[in-house]
Amino acid sequence: MKIAILPGDGIGPEIMAEAVRVLRALDLPGMELHDGLVGAAAWRVHGHPLPPETLALMHACDALLFGAVGDPACDGLERHLRPEQAVLGMRKELGLFANLRPAKVFPGLEAQSSLRPEVAGAIDLMIVRELNGDVYFGEKGMRETADGQREGYDIMSYSESEVRRIAHAAFRTAQGRSGRLCSVDKANVLETSQLWRDVMIEVAAEYPDVTLEHMYVDNAAMQLVRAPGKFDTIVTGNLFGDILSDQASMCVGSIGLLASASLGAEQTAYGTKGAYEPIHGSAPDIAGKGLANPVAMILSAAMMLRHSFGLEAEAARIEAAVASALNAGALGADLGGTMGTVAIGDAVLAAL
Amino acid sequence: MKIAILPGDGIGPEIMAEAVRVLRALDLPGMELHDGLVGAAAWRVHGHPLPPETLALMHACDALLFGAVGDPACDGLERHLRPEQAVLGMRKELGLFANLRPAKVFPGLEAQSSLRPEVAGAIDLMIVRELNGDVYFGEKGMRETADGQREGYDIMSYSESEVRRIAHAAFRTAQGRSGRLCSVDKANVLETSQLWRDVMIEVAAEYPDVTLEHMYVDNAAMQLVRAPGKFDTIVTGNLFGDILSDQASMCVGSIGLLASASLGAEQTAYGTKGAYEPIHGSAPDIAGKGLANPVAMILSAAMMLRHSFGLEAEAARIEAAVASALNAGALGADLGGTMGTVAIGDAVLAAL
Numbered sequence: 001m002k003i004a005i006l007p008g009d010g011i012g013p014e015i016m017a018e019a020v021r022v023l024r025a026l027d028l029p030g031m032e033l034h035d036g037l038v039g040a041a042a043w044r045v046h047g048h049p050l051p052p053e054t055l056a057l058m059h060a061c062d063a064l065l066f067g068a069v070g071d072p073a074c075d076g077l078e079r080h081l082r083p084e085q086a087v088l089g090m091r092k093e094l095g096l097f098a099n100l101r102p103a104k105v106f107p108g109l110e111a112q113s114s115l116r117p118e119v120a121g122a123i124d125l126m127i128v129r130e131l132n133g134d135v136y137f138g139e140k141g142m143r144e145t146a147d148g149q150r151e152g153y154d155i156m157s158y159s160e161s162e163v164r165r166i167a168h169a170a171f172r173t174a175q176g177r178s179g180r181l182c183s184v185d186k187a188n189v190l191e192t193s194q195l196w197r198d199v200m201i202e203v204a205a206e207y208p209d210v211t212l213e214h215m216y217v218d219n220a221a222m223q224l225v226r227a228p229g230k231f232d233t234i235v236t237g238n239l240f241g242d243i244l245s246d247q248a249s250m251c252v253g254s255i256g257l258l259a260s261a262s263l264g265a266e267q268t269a270y271g272t273k274g275a276y277e278p279i280h281g282s283a284p285d286i287a288g289k290g291l292a293n294p295v296a297m298i299l300s301a302a303m304m305l306r307h308s309f310g311l312e313a314e315a316a317r318i319e320a321a322v323a324s325a326l327n328a329g330a331l332g333a334d335l336g337g338t339m340g341t342v343a344i345g346d347a348v349l350a351a352l
Numbered sequence: 353m354k355i356a357i358l359p360g361d362g363i364g365p366e367i368m369a370e371a372v373r374v375l376r377a378l379d380l381p382g383m384e385l386h387d388g389l390v391g392a393a394a395w396r397v398h399g400h401p402l403p404p405e406t407l408a409l410m411h412a413c414d415a416l417l418f419g420a421v422g423d424p425a426c427d428g429l430e431r432h433l434r435p436e437q438a439v440l441g442m443r444k445e446l447g448l449f450a451n452l453r454p455a456k457v458f459p460g461l462e463a464q465s466s467l468r469p470e471v472a473g474a475i476d477l478m479i480v481r482e483l484n485g486d487v488y489f490g491e492k493g494m495r496e497t498a499d500g501q502r503e504g505y506d507i508m509s510y511s512e513s514e515v516r517r518i519a520h521a522a523f524r525t526a527q528g529r530s531g532r533l534c535s536v537d538k539a540n541v542l543e544t545s546q547l548w549r550d551v552m553i554e555v556a557a558e559y560p561d562v563t564l565e566h567m568y569v570d571n572a573a574m575q576l577v578r579a580p581g582k583f584d585t586i587v588t589g590n591l592f593g594d595i596l597s598d599q600a601s602m603c604v605g606s607i608g609l610l611a612s613a614s615l616g617a618e619q620t621a622y623g624t625k626g627a628y629e630p631i632h633g634s635a636p637d638i639a640g641k642g643l644a645n646p647v648a649m650i651l652s653a654a655m656m657l658r659h660s661f662g663l664e665a666e667a668a669r670i671e672a673a674v675a676s677a678l679n680a681g682a683l684g685a686d687l688g689g690t691m692g693t694v695a696i697g698d699a700v701l702a703a704l
């Protein structure tokens with residue numbers, strides 16, 4: 001059980017410390033933690049946000065626990081040197097193509113959402129976002145038009161096999177939930193979406209126990225406001241997934257509570273190799289102050305135990321401890337409380 | 353004052369009838385209404401959703417009042433024959449590049465939103481969406497990969513002049529409002545967005561009275577849930593605008609209340625040539641039943657008077673009548689009321 005510990009920038013190190021405390025408290029046999037640098041932290045030392053040292057570590061481990069990257073000091077750098085590129089590089093280099101983002105309101109925290117409590121309280125959905133294709137990784141650049149102007153371009157594309165593998169991941173996810181899958185695309189405008197829809201329908205034949213429905217992305221953004229509780233599993237491409245998963249997360253209240261898993265095809269001795277990270281960013285404004293909410297990071301560790309190490313009972317134990325700590329009032333400033341990073345970590349540990 | 357009346361499909365004809373009644377009641381000198389077919393209604397007669405007859409009419413008129421298009425009978429058709437293509441064709445053929453979508457909660461209707469009343473009540477924003485470029489109109493198709501699979505692709509692009517003209521439209525819009533403009537892009541990933549951002553900054557120099565800020569689209573989708581009241585004017589590309597404007601609309605409660613204007617560069621004797629339409633669709637399920645809410649269509653007519661005919665007082669008069677009718681309880685089923693299309697039209701006419 002080799003785990004890469006990649007705290008990254010901003011509040012990353014503080015919240016990672018709490019997740020590590022929780023993992024150690026479980027006393028898992030054979031657990032090894034290996035520290036690595038990523039983002040601005042790596043750029044400062046190695047001149048690159050995802051240096052070869054870090055990539056080698058990622059390849060050598062069974063799972064990656066990732067804090068957050070991003071640092072205002074890097075704002076002026078060329079794009080390929082900016083911290084966020086480490087996230088894209090990691091996803092692509094390790095073939096992490098399936099991003100799972102659960103969104104569910106913790107009991108007692110309905111009042112945190114800007115949605116009405118009865119709307120927020122009904123949310124229990126999982127977004128399965130494709131991470132290795134789409135307009136993110138196609139050819140892109142600046143070219144000159146016939147009349148001598150600059151024109152920026154980015155090619156959006158998906159091949160059948162790229163869609164097929166995320167389709168299987170999504171159908172399996174839906175099987176483990178309510179059996180309802182909503183595929184989101186823009187097939188009335190995009191050829192990429194038309195192929196996406198065709199392949200989803202083709203793969204659906206292998207999962208007779210799952211009901212597949214299709215929704216245009218603009219409508220999905222609307223329905224996520226109107227009645228987010230109606231969704232169960234959502235599958236969508238990289239770009240639409242970026243937007244909708246952030247929207248869905250915020251419906252739940254604080255983004256300080258939400259974890260994510262990025263899974264690939266590679267199997268280790270324990271389970272699927274994957275990277276686990278909070279959906280929030282590095283929050284440079286509160287970094288180093290002991291104010292950050294470590295819950296999303298702790299829940300990311302739980303997702304890791306579940307998906308990469310098959311330790312469902314231990315994952316559920318962490319999740320239950322978090323839920324009971326939150327319910328007992330272990331709330332940081334993001335949730336209108338006064339507790340700091342370590343105090344929240346303490347509360348979770350006490351509830352374990 | 354030549355106005356093309358294009359009711360389209362589904363509930364289009366019913367709601368258009370109410371907008372026409374309101375326009376006639378104003379007794380505007382020289383107003384001529386010219387009927388045309390569009391969407392499935394045009395396809396049934398001419399075999400195309402945007403036939404040459406309709407295009408000629410659009411070119412000949414000073415403004416277009418557009419109902420809604422879309423009909424399940426067309427689902428199996430090739431994409432270029434489907435009703436929604438008429439919308440894209442109209443925007444491109446007439447060079448309607450600036451889509452203005454106001455979102456504001458009507459006094460007394462805060463309870464309609466799934467957002468908390470205090471969050472919903474604070475919303476008063478305008479989205480300026482680019483309509484002629486982006487991944488909508490770039491080269492697209494199906495190709496074969498090196499290993500013989502199908503791959504769908506769509507080229508996203510923006511040239512400097514395309515961004516510049518929407519930038520000017522947005523800065524001017526912001527000047528007429530609070531002077532705050534938020535440009536939404538994905539410049540951490542897309543070259544198209546990088547150019548977008550560069551040009552926005554360049555154009556900002558000409559509008560020292562407007563404050564420009566930049567936001568990534570995923571963050572914007574989040575902030576539109578968390579605190580939509582913080583936005584004033586938002587400018588964004590065609591694809592992000594499609595998603596965010598639908599999200600913002602739904603924050604307001606019913607989409608049966610929201611109008612939009614699509615403006616081009618062409619000036620007529622009266623003002624900017626433009627098309628005006630509700631943001632909702634053709635709602636085939638309730639078509640022909642007299643249940644549709646005509647408010648968005650009536651408000652579209654008001655926007656037309658303002659932008660294409662410079663009749664600000666008349667536009668404001670319609671808007672005030674709508675607000676007072678709604679406040680007095682002229683609510684359709686979409687808002688928990690019992691009034692039908694004609695009754696709501698009557699109520700607006702009575703309040704004029």
Ligand SMILES: CC(C)[C@H](C(=O)O)[C@@H](O)C(=O)O
Nearest residue numbers: 084085087088242540541570
């Ligand atoms: C940092 C950025 C490139 C990234 C993305 O767009 O995928 C982030 O927003 C995310 O969702 O993980």
Ligand SMILES: CC(C)[C@H](C(=O)O)[C@@H](O)C(=O)O
Nearest residue numbers: 188189218436437439440594
């Ligand atoms: C019908 C569709 C092509 C259109 C779009 O995507 O622009 C619609 O969603 C809109 O927003 O007007």
